[in-house]
Amino acid sequence: MNAILSFKYVNYHAFRREDACLGLVIHNISIAFDDKHATAASNQFGLYVESVFNFSGHTSRFGQVISYFAVFDANSHESRIHTLAFRSRGSIIPLMILSLITITISATAQISFGGYGEVSYRNVENATDSFDVHRVVLYTGYEFDETYSFSAEIEFEHGDEIHVEFAHIDGNYSEALNVRAGHILLPMGFMNQTHEPTTFWSAKRPIVERFVIPSTWHENGIGVWGSDSNLTWQAYFVNGTDDGFDIQSSGLRGGRQNGERAAAEKMGFTARLDYQVAAGLQIGTAIYTGGTNNSTSSGAEHHVQVVEAHVQYDNGPLRVRGLFADASVENSAQLPTTSTTDDIDGWYVEAGYDLLSSDDDTSLTPFARVEQYDLGEQVDINMVGIAFQPNLNIIYKFDLQNITSETGGQDSDNIEFTIGWSF
Amino acid sequence: MICVALLVAEGKTYFTKQEALQEVWGDSEIKEKQISEHTFYESLDSADHSSACFNTQRVRSKGQTIMLHIAEDGSIAELLVCRFNEPVRYKAPPIFYQQFVGKKLDDNLRLKRDIDGVSGATLTSRATVRSVREILAAYAKK
Numbered sequence: 001m002n003a004i005l006s007f008k009y010v011n012y013h014a015f016r017r018e019d020a021c022l023g024l025v026i027h028n029i030s031i032a033f034d035d036k037h038a039t040a041a042s043n044q045f046g047l048y049v050e051s052v053f054n055f056s057g058h059t060s061r062f063g064q065v066i067s068y069f070a071v072f073d074a075n076s077h078e079s080r081i082h083t084l085a086f087r088s089r090g091s092i093i094p095l096m097i098l099s100l101i102t103i104t105i106s107a108t109a110q111i112s113f114g115g116y117g118e119v120s121y122r123n124v125e126n127a128t129d130s131f132d133v134h135r136v137v138l139y140t141g142y143e144f145d146e147t148y149s150f151s152a153e154i155e156f157e158h159g160d161e162i163h164v165e166f167a168h169i170d171g172n173y174s175e176a177l178n179v180r181a182g183h184i185l186l187p188m189g190f191m192n193q194t195h196e197p198t199t200f201w202s203a204k205r206p207i208v209e210r211f212v213i214p215s216t217w218h219e220n221g222i223g224v225w226g227s228d229s230n231l232t233w234q235a236y237f238v239n240g241t242d243d244g245f246d247i248q249s250s251g252l253r254g255g256r257q258n259g260e261r262a263a264a265e266k267m268g269f270t271a272r273l274d275y276q277v278a279a280g281l282q283i284g285t286a287i288y289t290g291g292t293n294n295s296t297s298s299g300a301e302h303h304v305q306v307v308e309a310h311v312q313y314d315n316g317p318l319r320v321r322g323l324f325a326d327a328s329v330e331n332s333a334q335l336p337t338t339s340t341t342d343d344i345d346g347w348y349v350e351a352g353y354d355l356l357s358s359d360d361d362t363s364l365t366p367f368a369r370v371e372q373y374d375l376g377e378q379v380d381i382n383m384v385g386i387a388f389q390p391n392l393n394i395i396y397k398f399d400l401q402n403i404t405s406e407t408g409g410q411d412s413d414n415i416e417f418t419i420g421w422s423f
Numbered sequence: 424m425i426c427v428a429l430l431v432a433e434g435k436t437y438f439t440k441q442e443a444l445q446e447v448w449g450d451s452e453i454k455e456k457q458i459s460e461h462t463f464y465e466s467l468d469s470a471d472h473s474s475a476c477f478n479t480q481r482v483r484s485k486g487q488t489i490m491l492h493i494a495e496d497g498s499i500a501e502l503l504v505c506r507f508n509e510p511v512r513y514k515a516p517p518i519f520y521q522q523f524v525g526k527k528l529d530d531n532l533r534l535k536r537d538i539d540g541v542s543g544a545t546l547t548s549r550a551t552v553r554s555v556r557e558i559l560a561a562y563a564k565k
Contacts, residue, residue, distance in 0.1 A: 112483075112484045112485065113484070114483065114484060141484075141510070146435065146436075149510060151510065170510065172435065172510075172511050175511070178511065178512075190542070193543075194542075194543055199545070225512070227516065229516070229517055229518075230516045230517060230518045232516070274542075274543075276516045276518045276519070276541065278518065278539075279518050279519055279521070279522045279538075279539040279541070280539030280540075282541065282542045312542045314535075314539040314540055315539065316535050316536055316539075317535045354535055357533075357534075357535035357536065358530070358533075358536075360533060360534070360549070360552070360553075392546075392549070
């Protein structure tokens with residue numbers, strides 16, 4: 001969201017007076033009264049014409065300042081001419097301050113701010129219920145020029161954990177070739193790169209995309225991304241995992257280094273392809289392969305591999321998503337936290353129907369999800385729920401989970417509720 | 424007291440206004456027609472009754488500018504993305520924009536109706552629909 005200001009003006013006429021000095025200031029002023037004006041104004045530059053002196057009779061004095069404004073919209077290439085309907089008397093100094101302030105304000109057109117967050121309640125059978133400020137995330141972006149930009153998100157989790165979720169420089173050289181370097185989100189699954197709460201219906205992210213694909217998975221790296229027609233690709237080298245896996249409990253999550261003083265003797269490679277088959281049908285796949293940075297100098301090699309495939313189908317108010325993921329950690333029995341299996345996998349299918357599809361800004365989506373994963377024991381999750389968006393940036397989610405497992409040890413019926421926002 | 428600070432909006436320009444209009448009418452002379460806040464461009468060729476109009480809408484925090492070429496019957500002949508100020512990764516693929524071709528303004532010209540969204544480009548999809556509807560609504564007043 002741009003912190004900018006935008007005046008609205010009425011009309012314009014040029015003038016020249018024998019006793020006035022015509023000053024010319026070119027800058028960007030915008031005071032936004034609403035988002036639309038903020039958007040339009042942030043890409044305009046204005047011609048600010050001021051009359052600095054207005055001598056009355058024979059007495060010179062700093063006097064009347066009349067300001068006129070011509071606005072050129074660099075986006076639509078339209079021009080509109082307005083006047084600023086104020087007059088002020090005063091010395092030159094306040095004018096100089098005004099000019100400096102406006103120039104400073106205009107620089108914010110290159111800066112973006114945003115964020116998202118979730119506060120979640122979980123009523124868990126046979127375990128402690130919780131009410132958690134799960135995450136508050138702040139986004140900032142800066143465009144250096146038409147080629148280079150910076151994007152970053154800082155995440156505050158559970159009130160006392162701070163992480164850099166991503167912080168990278170993008171070089172946009174062409175549609176087909178963009179270079180990204182820094183701290184990046186791995187391009188895996190639906191959730192890892194796009195996980196604002198307004199982009200999915202359930203109170204919590206699917207387990208498959210928390211354990212098999214350990215979202216949010218972010219490491220340091222460099223790579224390329226681009227698109228050609230309806231095909232999009234991404235490929236990055238990143239630092240590898242460490243050997244902190246606790247596979248039976250949390251799949252691959254324990255091996256993430258989050259790029260925090262990450263060991264990089266072993267590196268990883270990840271790549272993704274997405275193809276828009278038709279307007280409402282997208283398919284894609286991604287892989288990760290990499291070594292593990294062991295915590296001790298001795299020890300077995302633990303090569304990690306993840307493969308996933310996903311599909312999203314949209315038809316009017318109906319949306320369907322499906323994802324399958326398979327991961328392996330070599331020699332997992334020799335990890336510091338041993339595992340009974342090298343291989344884990346999972347899949348889910350979900351469908352939702354927006355009952356308020358006639359309204360552009362609100363949605364009420366009942367949904368259902370069937371999910372299955374295996375970290376050493378097969379677990380099935382059946383979920384029904386409903387997500388309500390009073391506008392595009394806020395979402396209230398409620399769902400009921402029925403969890404069953406092979407041994408019965410993970411069986412549970414849960415209720416979840418999340419308040420989420422994104423801007 | 425002269426102080427100059429010229430700022431150029433950032434983002435990707437795919438077509439300047441002139442280039443976009445040339446996509447439609449080549450080097451033919453065109454005229455402007457103002458309808459409320461919108462400027463419509465038309466050919467001086469009396470046999471050509473189509474129009475074009477530019478519109479900018481916010482995607483997330485920055486704008487996307489499109490040009491809509493409208494056929495004589497009010498249907499969309501072409502949609503060009505002229506400028507995209509958000510990070511390019513938010514831009515929708517060509518197949519999304521192609522959905523609009525041939526369509527007219529009615530209540531089904533919306534997401535989750537006749538227009539399908541794209542995973543990872545929801546905000547761009549919404550901004551595009553807003554632009555199209557706004558232009559066609561103004562065109563209807565011609």
